[in-house]
Amino acid sequence: MNTPGNRDRITNRVPQTVAIKLQEAADLTGSTLNQFMVQAALEKAEKLIAREKIIYFSKNDAAMIINLLDKPAKPNAALVRAFERFKQREIENGNESRPAGANTPSAEV
The missing domain is CATH 1.10.1220 (Arc Repressor Mutant)
Structure with a gap:
């Protein structure tokens, strides 16, 4: 008002x-x-x-993105090595108690 x-x-x-x-x-x-x-x-x-x-997608672009979300590609060797380095840094920094990317500890149901 x-x-x-x-x-x-x-x-x-x-x-x-x-x-x-x-x-x-x-x-x-x-x-x-x-x-x-x-x-x-x-x-x-x-x-x-x-x-x-706002991002506008064509029908083909939208279908491709949905397909990638539904069927993600397997991580390649470089990504696996990068994730291992990340996990090692988390351990060195004392953050090993939380899953990678988690802001708060998750509660199990």
Whole structure:
């Protein structure tokens, strides 16, 4: 819920030519200059945020990822050696009581 206490003020200084163009666009949409600028900025922000946060996959890409999750490949020799080195470092650091990657000890059911 928007109450007067929940609002922020944003101000801009723009060249007169820009202000005239923005006002013309606002008039064409039937909104005030302020409403037009807020709506335009919000639309741009939502597009930018979506572009940066959402990953789009084709049907083939999605199927490949699901297949990899359902049937993971066996670890190769390099991965096995790396995991052994990791386990050794965990033992040396005193973290051998927890399974690798666990934040807290797991409770058995």
